[in-house]
Amino acid sequence: MENKTILDIDKGRGEVIRVEVGEFKGKKLLHLRIWYTSDSGELLPTKKGVALSIEQFEAFKNVLPQVEEALKTP
DSSP states (O other): OOOEEEEEEEEETTEEEEEEEEEETTEEEEEEEEEEEOTTSOEEEEEEEEEEEHHHHHHHHHHHHHHHHHHHOO
């Protein structure tokens, strides 16, 4: 399975946080990785990022309401 880009979030200075779904060693993963724009204008991945298994993504998804509430609280 080829990685499928879901979203690019502009980080500024030619960098984006790329959200992708892909597969590694037969396991589906959610990749959140910083990509940068090379001198030739091509987006390339950095080593900065994380890959979440389906189980890790479910745990993360379950805490999002708490994260959202914490972000709203002054």
